[in-house]
Amino acid sequence: MTAWRPWPRGLRGRLLLAFVLTTVAGAAATGAASAASANTSLVEATQQRLTKTLTDQLGALTAQLDYPPGQEALDRLRSALGPNALVTYKTLRSADGAAPGLATEALRTEVSLRRQLVTQRLTVNGVPWLVIGTPVMITAPDGSRTPSGIEVYSAHDLTSVQQQTAALTQSAALAAAATIPLSVLLAILAAGGVLRPVRKLRDTARRLARGDLGARTTPKGADELAELTVTVNEMAESVQTSMTAMEHMENNAKRFAADVSHELRTPLSTLTAVVEVLGTTADGMEPDARESAQLAIAETHRLVQLVEDLMEISRFDAGTAQLRLEEVDVADAVRRSLRARSWLGEVELEVPDGIRLRADRRRFDVVVANLVGNALRHGEKPVQVHGFASPTTVRIEVTDHGTGLSEEVLPHVFDRFYKADTARVRTPGSGLGLAIARENARAHGGDLHASNTPGRGARFVLELPRNLEDA
Known part of the structure; x- marks a missing residue:
């Protein structure tokens, strides 16, 4: 059973996939970065707007307050600030909506210690909130400012801002998706330009493999593929030269073996007849002479067999068997x-x-x-x-x-x-x-x-x- 291969095996498929993935990844990264930047800008702009609105309201309202304030004064100030507000003065407090639960102990401590406006963003039950806490300052005739002891906390629902940022993210995703058809088209054009000379080299290599040693590819341009084409052509030229030389040497060797075998056949026939006669008289010879005669007879038969085998091989080489x-x-x-x-x-x-x-x-x-x-x-x-x-x-x-x-x-x-x-x-x-x-x-x-x-x-x-x- 063949294992499933998720990655394309062909060079064209790999080029197309790589190009598309690169384009989509780039578009997605750009869109995500743009969406994140827009989200940050939108949240910061909203925060600045809400903060300025609160400070402007406090600037107009605190001038009418009597110090130290009573519960009634705190209630009027909280009512003027709108929903989700909390106003405190020592042990007195006036609260409305979600502000009491959102004004955390950490936020209130920081406002008290720093004696300046502090913001905090948090999510409660899936709802994003911006909580602004600030002390109310008393401005003296000489321009000096001292804390009045009154602290104001205002909570603002950021759901609409979150919806706007989600819309921006969706727009970025749609824009990235819209680049896919264009990237595929560009990838096809790019792959065609790259693979066209590769296919020509492949066809040349196939012709060389089939024995067409004259196959060549015309190089175009001055890039790496053109250099590869020149190298393949040089290799083919070298192989063709070597093969031609080897074929010439092989033909000469075969012709030499055939010619020598043919030329040796007649004298060997005469020599065989002589050693056969010698063999009939060997029994009456001295031991040393008889041994030499028998060796000559054996070597002659061996030489005859070698010549016959060479001639047989020559027939197969020449295709005449x-x-x-x-x-x-x-x-x-x-x-x-x-x-x-x-x-x-x-x-x-x-x-x-x-x-x-x-x-x-x-x-x-x-x-x-x-x-x-x-x-x-x-x-x-x-x-x-x-x-x-x-x-x-x-x-x-x-x-x-x-x-x-x-x-x-x-x-x-x-x-x-x-x-x-x-x-x-x-x-x-x-x-x-x-x-x-x-x-x-x-x-x-x-x-x-x-x-x-x-x-x-x-x-x-x-x-x-x-x-x-x-x-």
Whole structure:
């Protein structure tokens, strides 16, 4: 089950989302800051207005008061101030509305100590209030001011101010939301400008990956993308130059191997005839001479086999290897291959009769002989050959009971001239047997695989289609 990915995977989607989020976040931050500033300004303006109104009222009313005041004077002053007012003088007090509960002990203490106007904002039961507390001062003829002992507290409901600030915040949110369509449009235009050269580079890279080494992208502008385009073009040019040189060297190497193999074939045929004659007379030679003759015969046969394998590889490289297809009984073909090399007594054969396929009999024999010969030389007995068939495929498995193929050897087992032990320079064979076996398998539309069998040794599996036309 694929995990849900909330973040877009495509570059276009990520650019659009990032641009929109940045724009919306900026608009939201600006709106929030503006709303907060407007809210602060509105509250402060309201506070200043209410404070000035209260001080103006007190300035007009306190001149008419008698000092010390009585309860009646306090009541008149409180009534003149309006609702939600509290007036105190020592133990006397005149109260109305919510002011007595809102004029906290802390506020009253601060007014008494500081002897100046003090404001306090608080919220009670969800309602915002502004409480203004101030002492009433007596102004002497010489202009000096002394406290009269009268303290006035006035409470004002700020619900209307809160509603205004909420409206401002909502307007800011709507303004931020209104920027989304514009930001999306700008993001699409910006993403198109950024991604257009990226898409061209992607198409160029795909053409290079498909083998079109002449693919290039024309750089435009002088930004980082243009520099990247130039770098990709330089890389492609370098790869094309290297590949052309390597292809030329490979063709020369293949041509050299084919030419040398062809030129060696005739003198080797003569040399083979000579060593065969030498072999018939070796028994009558002195021991040292007989040993030298036998060594010459073995090395000549080894050289002949190497030349034949090189010529076979050259045919595959040149694409001239031809298949002569015929109906082949798999069990019979495997037995013939083993019998021709005197291996029937050394191999456990389990291939059911009746398995048939269309194949080149000679090339099938080469594959089987290479696999079994490799198991006998480098593995340990018993060497087993098993055959399996499905309606479309024939599978031949060759296993041994040796140490198997190491992790270092396994990836290279079908490489040409590869030797697992570099010290064994005189091992029998040309080092091309498994490479030729795989080429033959693929020429039939099948393949050859190598692995290890747990608890046993190496395991080679030949898979061939039963009918080449349907492969």
